Amino acid sequence: MIKLLVAVVAAVICSARADEALRACTWEDVDYCEDMLTKYTRDPRNWNEEKKSVLYCDFVKLRVQCLKSLNCDKMRSTEEMPININFWINIIESRVNVMIDYNLCSEESANPLEVNYEDECDEYYVNKRCTEAISEYLMSRFSLTCVAMMKANPCFSGVRAKCGLRQATLGSKSLSPGQFDNPYIIMAKYGHCKLIFDESDPRFGMQESWRKINSVDYFTYF
Template sequence: MKIALLALFLVFCKVGVDAKRQCNQEDLEGCERMLTEYTRNPDNWSEEHKSILYCEFVERRVACLDGLDCDHTTDIEGMGLTVNEWLGMIEPGITTMRAYGFCDASESTIEIDYDDYCDEYYIQKNCSEYLSDYLKSRYALTCSAMLKAAPCFMVWRNRCGIPPNQAPDFVSPYITLAEMGNCVLFYDSSDPVFQKQEDYRTEHGLGYFAYF
């Protein structure tokens, strides 16, 4: 009897150790803080290959979500979707950006019609560069960058007569974050990185408000 109880106790303990908790807003805030620190640092900026910043931003978001030490198969607190579902929304875009060479300035592996400004290549390029510029702003919100992404791609696709690539009832997780009051600015005016930003703008002949 004692052996049976001990075995039951050990099984219970193992389940307790293996069972992961629900992912929460504090987990997500950790990702946003990490992304803010990365994107506001001019060491990670480029004027020659602007799209790389946005691509690396999204790649780091994927890595952070994937690395969260919580249950990826149950809904995130207040979000109505799982980490795995969120990753599934992001990864196709990353695959496309990599294939076009926007993540490392490599040659595109997708055939491009450079004479057609409605080619998917230009849509991806224009929006990636626009979002990279936004992320260089002192007051950029990492969740707002993703809120800006969907309309950018949608406007370009509409302009070019390309069907949208999202379902009509799609609700962005970033909209949910904003509605919950969790799309916020992480800002410390004493951070020396802001002087580096000014130096970067001066070095590249950019106006003070270039990325505001």
């Protein structure tokens, strides 16, 4: 019994030391993900004109993957970087699964949600309108990945409100604007919602070629 107790205590101590060794997440971690996402969304090879919602869906899935891959304590926020990464991941994942089940993503859903195509206020259309609109913004010349997400929250909430639909929640917390600590607004407040742009990047030229070929000129403002 004593040996077992010693083993348990040792395991707890080792676990505590491991937790202490894991540093708090920093703005450098967040900036790394924004840079990766910017490069992805600027590349027209990742665009899908026939199914525009795919770009937004891939964009948010990649954000989740990047945040999950960060080697830092995702539960701990700091005065320097006051974002709980784990909460951020949970917000995104709760919405990604809905998009997948409405077949708005690149993969087919194993459990597709039923859609009333005759009802313009069906939840499917809420997701379709907003994912397509934000995809178009991401395809614009100088889009900011953080601004894309700041557009997303009022879009989804606004359409739901007009249609009298229940607002999205995460557990007991409402995801309506102003009802939770929005990571993207925090990024803007701390000066980390910024333009990532390098004209020497070949993606810029590829974007312009794509626009000419497809006779499309998406929004050019921030």
